[in-house]
Amino acid sequence: MVDVAIFDYGAGNIFSLKTALEKNDANVDIITSFDQSKKYDGLLLPGVGNFDPAIRSIRDYSALGFHDFVKEKIPVLGICLGMEMFFQQSQEGKEKGLDVMNGEVVLLPNDMKIPHMGWNSLEITKDSKILEGVENDSWVYFVHSYRAKPDNEDIIVASADYGIKVPAVVEDKLFFGTQFHPEKSGKVGSLMIKNFLRVCSK
Amino acid sequence: MVLTKRIIPCLDVANGRVVKGLNFESIKDAGDPVQLAEKYSNEGADELVFLDITASSEQRETIKSLVKKIAEVIDIPFTVGGGVKSLQHARDILLNGADKVAINTGAVKNPEVITELMELFGKQCVVVAIDSRRNYNLEKGKNIFSENGKQFWFEVFIYGGKKGTGLDVIDWSKKIEELGAGEILLTSIDRDGTKDGYDILLTNEIVHAVGIPVIASGGCGKPEDMIDVFKNTEVNAALAASIFHYETHSVNRVKELIQKQNIPVRY
Numbered sequence: 001m002v003d004v005a006i007f008d009y010g011a012g013n014i015f016s017l018k019t020a021l022e023k024n025d026a027n028v029d030i031i032t033s034f035d036q037s038k039k040y041d042g043l044l045l046p047g048v049g050n051f052d053p054a055i056r057s058i059r060d061y062s063a064l065g066f067h068d069f070v071k072e073k074i075p076v077l078g079i080c081l082g083m084e085m086f087f088q089q090s091q092e093g094k095e096k097g098l099d100v101m102n103g104e105v106v107l108l109p110n111d112m113k114i115p116h117m118g119w120n121s122l123e124i125t126k127d128s129k130i131l132e133g134v135e136n137d138s139w140v141y142f143v144h145s146y147r148a149k150p151d152n153e154d155i156i157v158a159s160a161d162y163g164i165k166v167p168a169v170v171e172d173k174l175f176f177g178t179q180f181h182p183e184k185s186g187k188v189g190s191l192m193i194k195n196f197l198r199v200c201s202k
Numbered sequence: 203m204v205l206t207k208r209i210i211p212c213l214d215v216a217n218g219r220v221v222k223g224l225n226f227e228s229i230k231d232a233g234d235p236v237q238l239a240e241k242y243s244n245e246g247a248d249e250l251v252f253l254d255i256t257a258s259s260e261q262r263e264t265i266k267s268l269v270k271k272i273a274e275v276i277d278i279p280f281t282v283g284g285g286v287k288s289l290q291h292a293r294d295i296l297l298n299g300a301d302k303v304a305i306n307t308g309a310v311k312n313p314e315v316i317t318e319l320m321e322l323f324g325k326q327c328v329v330v331a332i333d334s335r336r337n338y339n340l341e342k343g344k345n346i347f348s349e350n351g352k353q354f355w356f357e358v359f360i361y362g363g364k365k366g367t368g369l370d371v372i373d374w375s376k377k378i379e380e381l382g383a384g385e386i387l388l389t390s391i392d393r394d395g396t397k398d399g400y401d402i403l404l405t406n407e408i409v410h411a412v413g414i415p416v417i418a419s420g421g422c423g424k425p426e427d428m429i430d431v432f433k434n435t436e437v438n439a440a441l442a443a444s445i446f447h448y449e450t451h452s453v454n455r456v457k458e459l460i461q462k463q464n465i466p467v468r469y
Contacts, residue, residue, distance in 0.1 A: 015270070020277065048327070114413060114414065115325060115384055120204070141279055181279075183277065
């Protein structure tokens with residue numbers, strides 16, 4: 001069994017993510033602090049909430065920091081807001097991001113409906129552990145108002161077209177981020193969760 | 203590819219069963235909500251909406267467990283509404299597996315709750331449901347339209363379509379967008395249950411009035427009605443209940459027909 005933890009910022013539906021992980025045979029704990037005696041094989045930063053409160057809940061209530069918990073050894077999947085927190089800053093808030101990826105998070109252009117909400121197709125541009133077996137043009141469910149703007153575009157492994165190119169999947173070492181919600185994206189999403197758990201089990 | 207149009211089956215639930223009414227009245231049993239939800243999810247529904255139409259406070263615990271049971275069997279987004287008035291109630295729903303909360307009467311009575319929900323859970327969680335009905339008593343300051351020689355304005359109704367509010371639907375839509383709503387679920391009471399097709403005039407007006415996504419609802423009796431609303435408006439999603447409940451059309455079949463008209467859907 002793979003043991004993973006979902007960090008709960010206390011602001012929304014993480015039940016669906018937990019269910020999706022359990023359906024793929026993971027053992028899931030919901031944590032609200034990094035001060036854990038148990039060792040985990042993977043960490044998930046879920047995609048619900050607001051940037052500043054979520055960052056504060058990660059930063060302010062644990063003696064052990066995010067970076068010390070992860071130590072570049074534990075794979076991390078950031079979903080939507082969770083992925084946005086990987087960067088240095090976001091236009092959604094004033095707090096500093098987790099800074100594991102260089103770049104910022106910016107508001108989507110306002111000539112389109114915001115939030116970008118619904119099923120959009122993935123343009124897969126690179127091989128990625130998390131996209132193994134996922135076909136190009138697969139439909140996934142997005143709901144977001146901001147997008148990542150990485151300094152190094154090489155970390156973008158898939159994008160979606162919403163008037164502009166939206167980075168949909170980013171990957172850098174053991175950090176994986178999806179702008180969409182795999183736990184809400186039917187069978188394709190479940191496959192990505194399975195892929196992530198496989199990375200965790202290694 | 204682009205963002206697809208969403209096809210959303212709706213489960214109106216009373217006393218733990220899915221029901222369907224005509225013009226918000228005369229109710230008929232249509233099945234078990236958990237079974238229907240799973241079926242629609244497997245058939246390719248893009249999202250589900252669950253509305254507790256009894257919306258009584260005694261039912262809150264029952265609804266919580268029903269939401270959880272549904273969330274366990276589906277892997278698509280899920281909106282829950284019906285009688286939501288407080289932050290705590292919304293939180294209960296979201297923590298039991300819903301992705302969005304739909305708020306209707308509660309938003310009219312206490313508009314600040316929209317902002318409070320948005321600040322806590324994010325805009326994407328906050329759906330404001332608006333029930334609209336034509337009012338032929340013209341009033342100053344309302345957005346007036348005419349159809350078949352008759353003039354009217356669109357009035358916001360609450361308490362399940364029973365009570366007029368005097369609010370103009372177009373003005374209210376703009377207001378809730380400012381307050382922080384992430385999406386509008388727009389139901390035409392004039393069309394609801396009639397199977398005469400969506401309210402194209404109303405839908406167009408609201409889609410152009412706001413910058414947030416809009417779901418058209420009320421009046422869908424056949425797949426062509428969905429094609430019609432997608433061809434004649436820029437609406438983002440179409441919601442329907444009875445065409446899916448009674449096995450008249452599967453979600454897949456409807457999407458196949460829509461796709462043949464070159465409307466982008468996930469199929």
